[in-house]
Amino acid sequence: MSYKVEPLPKGYAHLGESPHWDIEKQSLYYVDIEAGKLLRYDYQQDKVYVAKVPGVELASFIVPVEGEDDKFVIGDKRRVLVVSWDGISDSGKIDRVLFEVQPDEKYVVNRFNDGKADPRGRLFCGTMVYVGDEFKNRWGELYKYEKGGKVTVVKTDVGISNGLAWNEKTNKMYYIDTADYEVKEYDYDFNAGVPSNPKVIFDLHKSSPKNNLLPDGMTIDSDGNIYVATFNGHTLYKVNPTTGKVLLEIKFPCKQITSAAFGGPNLDILYVTTSAKFDQPSPAGSTYKITGLGARGLPMSKVQL
Template identity: 30%
Template sequence: MSNALLSRVAPTLLGEPECIWPAAATLGEGAVWSPREQALYWVDILGFRLHRWRPADAAQSTWTFDEEISALAERSDAPGLLITLRRGFALFDPALPDTAPTYLHQPEPELIGNRFNDGKCDARGRFWAGTMDAACEAPTGSLYRYQLHEKDSRGDCSRHDQGFAVTNGPTWSADGTTMYFNDTVTGRIYAYDFDMATGSVSNKRQWLRFAKGDGLPDGMTTDAAGRLWIAHWGGACVSCHEPMSGAELCRVTLPTRHITDCAFGGADMRTLFITSAATGLTPAQQEAEPLAGGLFAVEIDAEGLPANLFG
């Protein structure tokens, strides 16, 4: 069956979601599966922590930073990670835990109320990341592209859209011709035409808007068939959508409301890892949702795509 047809087929959950790490993260995010380490990296943005979970032996590792860490990608031609910290793009090698991250570029020195949030690499190794208002109110966030050039070891950063209070995503269609990006506060998911050769976006349009009461779109990923999987902040689920119409095909229901990100991984790329947040809950909600901030996993009869490498 072609991807165009398969993308319209509802995938099947092969079990119930399991909390594999009850980490009580303040704001879990940034899930990335590492094929070379056979492990999942994820972050606690407001806890200033990078986490790694290895399924083979359930080993847990944590690195603590001096500021927010919000997204990451493995480097293609060197050890370690490209990460986004509060102010911009940096390098960090988990194998050298006593070495501080090295900032490469800070694009918004004048916007002291902003911080970086979600981000991912495209298929050519360019890292796309959004900034946001730390108070989640003012539309001061932008979408940036950061890439390396042979002539400049510190890379090049360019802004491609702006006017967001909270940014999340992006993810791409299976053929790489469409990029999706979330304006979380308004509940809107936008699609852009994406030029892979130049790394540019155009023709911005609303692709989907969550219904009132169904939470807000947070982190997301694309499976091998091109279906989009989107975390619902305040909606206690991850929903799966057909890429053209946005029609919902299925959803994964979680035992806590603030679901923040999802990524496929595991040896066969059929495990969906899901992050969540403990922030924003009332004391009563915290008592009713003891797994808030945990890392979850569920097996699905859909194959994911390996995360693109930076470089």
């Protein structure tokens, strides 16, 4: 297969995460977590816009709001906020706090990590320890926000809450806790928004624990294959979740691959975020586009408030 990996112009994010393709805007939204920045890549202009929202310290994910132009939900520490941003200005503003989790003093070292809306517009997002040992202190949780304001704890005992994907054809949900070194598949009731019966479908454990691959963000294509980013592996794996077989290993010139999302006018361009944490050398932190994969993604859902 002849595919091409190219960096976006000025698409740098020190800790890039949570890519979301907005079909209406023909734009890729993503975040630079520790810088607290929101980014938008405009496909038509081939240009990246960056904004800082006053009052936001850690912008961990960004998902557009259904039916409200220039409104987004973002994670900031242990809060989920509704923010306004026109996608062009270098600043946005907080409209309100949608909800907050883990208020106890013990969890002051926690923050939200990845977040995404399921095909019915429910927001799933989870927390992790960001000061201390997130592999030892499994203080994270996975949450679900439903239209109208109901917030439910979906899973406790989470190390690093990460990648999410859904397949409506097979009634499945996929979820990554990086600290488990694996991808789990759940049966998913789309009417109730409830995952059940988890099973491991992609195991990234190695013979030596220090060599375990760290699965990070994830996306899915229209054939039901998942694409799993590895934070310490230079690689994005295309996996058949039914067989667990790796169909393709997409290699990058940097180590920390954080997440991926299909976009472009035909949903056939794979956009990939990376990280430059821990003094990674250039081109770490670049955001990439991959063309020529011969695959198409599924439309990403906005949050229904």
